[in-house]
Amino acid sequence: MEGQEPDVAVAKKRTFKKFSFRGVDLDALLDMSTDELxxxxxxxxxxRFQRGLKRKPMALIKKLRKAKREAPVGEKPNLVKTHLRNMIIVPEMIGSVVGVYNACEAR
Incomplete structure (x- = not known):
């Protein structure tokens, strides 16, 4: 039809997964102290936490913080490669992109 304008693409907001751990939402987990967590x-x-995190796990967390900080708003942070297959996921790591080495490549 001649008088109609094409539909303007409406930016649809993405719905993100709601993270929770043992019934506690991510926001509450991030506000908790390490002891409560x-x-x-x-x-x-x-x-493992009582014995203390060693240098390599702490370095991974630092790299993840840096990647999140440097990422533009609304974009994924850069991939952080690691060999730490037995790292415990803490709430601070949610939203980061981690590539774990598996003898062929970091996925």
């Missing part, structure tokens, strides 16, 4: 973990993870 560790109490929610399983025995194996509690033991």
């Amino acid at each position: 560790v109490k929610m973990f399983t025995a194996r993870a509690r033991r």
